[in-house]
Amino acid sequence: MSTDYETVIGLEVHAQLLTRSKMFCGCPTAFGGSPNSQTCPVCQGMPGVLPVINRRAIEFAIRTALALHCTINAGCRFARKHYYYPDMPKNYQISQYEEPLAVEGWLEVAVDGAPRRIGIERLHMEEDVGKLIHEGTLETARASLVDFNRSGVPLMEIVSKPDVRSAEEATAYLRALRAILLYLGVCDGNMEEGSFRCDANISLRPRGSKEYGVKVEIKNMNSFKNVQHALEFEARRQAKALAAGERIVQETRLWEADKGYTLSMRSKEYAHDYRYFPEPDLVPLKVEQRWVDQLRTTLPELPVVRQQRFVSQYGLPAYDAELLTQSRALADYYEAAVREYPKPKIVSNWVLSELLRELPGDDEAAITRCPIPPKNLARLLALIDDGTISGKIAKDVFEKMYRSGEDAETIVRREGLVQVADAGALAAVVEQVLAANAPAVEDWKKGKKQSLGFLVGQVMKTTQGKANPAIVNQLLLEQLPKPS
Amino acid sequence: MPTIAELGARYRSGETTPTQVVESYLQRIETLDPQVRAYLTLTRESALARAEATEKRLKAGKPLGPLDGVPLAIKDVICTKGVRTTCSSKILENFVPPYDATVMVRLNAAGAVMLGKTNMDEFAMGSSTENSAFFPTRNPWDLARVPGGSSGGSAAAVAAGLAAGALGSDTGGSIRQPAAFCGTVGVKPTYGRVSRYGLVAFASSLDQIGPFAADVRGAALLLQAIAGHDPLDSTSTDIPVPDYPAALGQGIQGLRVGIPSEYVIEGMDPEVGKAVSAAIEALKGLGAKTEKVSLPTTNYALAAYYLIAPAEASSNLARYDGVKYGYRAAGGKDLIQMYGRTRAEGFGPEVKRRIMLGTYALSAGYYEAYYGKAQRVRTLVRRDFQQAFERVDVLACPTAPNVAFKLGEKEDPLQMYLCDVFTIPVNLAGLPGLSLPCGFTQSGLPIGLQLIGKPFDESTLLSAAYAYEQATPWHARAPALP
């Protein structure tokens, strides 16, 4: 059934910019203030107030536009978008309409290893609205409460072209976009707190058709998993409806994450009429080439480029390179460790397995507060190389380093974890183990090669893992009878 | 009544004190304002406190600024911290701003004394001050007549000697027309000359705050205090502010005065025409050279204005919804009802009319034909002026086609709109305009002469007006109030 249709998805991302102050006033953007404690007459839309543009917000948007290969319009302008809602103090949102900051860019995503370019339609600036708290649910509430702390926080809206063809590709696009914003340091990417929000337009069309089907807007997806599930559900729902000969209604549907389906908002509101017109309280922006060029020099190496460099410079497998470059901070950590301990694949293994296991998964910034600085990881790995500790002991030491923040030497010294490589001392243990494990020795004689491994394990156990395994191996081979 | 400059001189000479003056104004308001009804709110206590502060500075030997201790009336569209600011609308009847408009910050810093807030047409929409939700203001020259509008309360306060000066706002003539009707001087500065921060917006691209005074020097002193760049207003320019009072008295020898031929219209009061012609002759007599100029788009400016101003107003007034401040209708069972009733009950008929007109002009399918078209016409209006100003320094014409009319006389909105036919093009082009008395009708009603200048050239307007004022007797006349 689903093979008859092609899924067409366009994504609209609202990213909150990491400025210190709001888009049009000096109120702080910090999260978590008590209700209405981070407002002023401007962001509460009081009579008589006027907006003034935050330069850093514009610069963040220009840098993002550059990273997304957009054309930056030489002139751009703000416009008022009108609709009544109590979280919007002026009942219009200062946004951009006919003259957005940037248009026509692209973003490369890889699904199943095959890279594809997803077009960017436009990138524009706008202000966020406040927050509504419903007493009970929206349906049963008798009243709602309004907090304007978020009102006026700068947002960047990034609209993709309808180039996305599957739910998987949609999440790949969002992950790649989010990684870019994090690299640029313009957005913290937190989906749950709403600093990286996504709405999707999805429609189906018969495969091979050039025309688009009727699209449905999906809202309320606050994690990658939600996006994936919501779009998969919606594609199935539409395919089923089409197969049954039903018409798709152009509407907005909410993703009900707990229930696993999308639900029509049943909006009876006559078609929106936003009555856009140029914001008379703000003058146009003339984005001079010099300004753009100067901002271009501030762009960091972006995820895709860094990934490619990790493969070519460090000889890493593509998989490792991709994981390591997801987050700028993680990639920075990796490179710092490799500088101290120039065996890239070994560092990658430790970072991707041991370190990522310890770090909280949903916190991008955790790596910057990691109790094991890259230098300490490098020292730990060097201790394995010079035979001070075994690889097995190293893993325990790593855990202890993570808990205590101490360096490897301190832990190894204090806990006496130095590897025993003295053949004389180990020979006695080997003798003891051989005496205690006669059946294994018998097996060895009969040609059972696995017995050697078992016996090595017994020596390690007796020495609490401190024996140098190579020396133990050698001693065992010397002392064991020849197999018959 | 003493002029602003005279007050300063008397304070410095010790002839009188700010407290005495403020007390006498408050006394005069108590006696006369029940008839004129210029004020909506009086700020007695803070006025006396400010007068006292000036007096202390004076006693301490500190130099007094030109506005120190000068009692002023402020149009109730300008936000005043802790003092209710209503815009003469029921929807803001109890609104007390938590902040001061930039012009108030400046006036306060200059030591000026606000006596109170003045009546106006609701949200500055009107030309007679009859659109106030509270009561109409009367013209001090004839209490049966309107003072003009929308800044009618400020103009009437100055004309009746209920304030030494006043601030108003002008979107389509709201300072100049009432100045003409009340026989005072009124200045609409260049768009961007005076900060709009704290001016409750009517039409953002047209609004400007400006002064009223009994004479040109007073207007110059007030403009000096409020003009200049404000980082809180993105449309305020940081072009340096010249010394306006210094421009006075330089004479107008060789000044090129343009007489726009389109500013004589059908139905114009012949007495207005005569007085303005005589004023132009007087300017010639003072050394000015006059020249006919043409502003061919004039005939379309009013129509363009009645799309642009309502469109912007419909947007600016969307915020009055009963959520954050102001009036909320009782009994709305859900949000949609609350919105619709609050706005229907909170706004008066003229405001609703303009909200409807503006909403329509911006709505889907009509934007290009209405709003877009009007903005193009605006370009043509600007071009007309630019071309004229290649040949002349100022333009001279009537401020309004008529003099003050009787209350209730203009019932038809369109007839009322036509009062502003000579002032509106100036707002569309963002130019400075000034109105000053240039004579009286037989029945004793003031007539206004409008001077229009190049962008940011208020100095030339003021110096031409000053020369004319000094050569004519009009400013010395005062209404006979009981």
Add this chain to the structure above:
Amino acid sequence: MPDPKIDIEHVARLARLDLSEPEKERMRSQLDAILTYIDKLRQLNTEGVEPTSHAIPMVNVMREDEVRPCLPAGEMLANAPEREREFFRVPKIIEE
């Protein structure tokens, strides 16, 4: 220019104005008269004329990204028609 018969109901809904029937009637005739007057703009050729949204042309007015003090919640809520704790309170929201 479109026919100046304005759809009062629709526009009033957009503007969130609950007009009474007599108000609607009056509004319809007054706005029609005004729109008929405005119709004169049709006579004016504006082809190739750029629109003016700011009479005094300016560009690039921006402020630095600096935090300035907010007003206390109490002051910001002082004018609220209805409040609950530190929130503005509004009647229940029914999507239209």
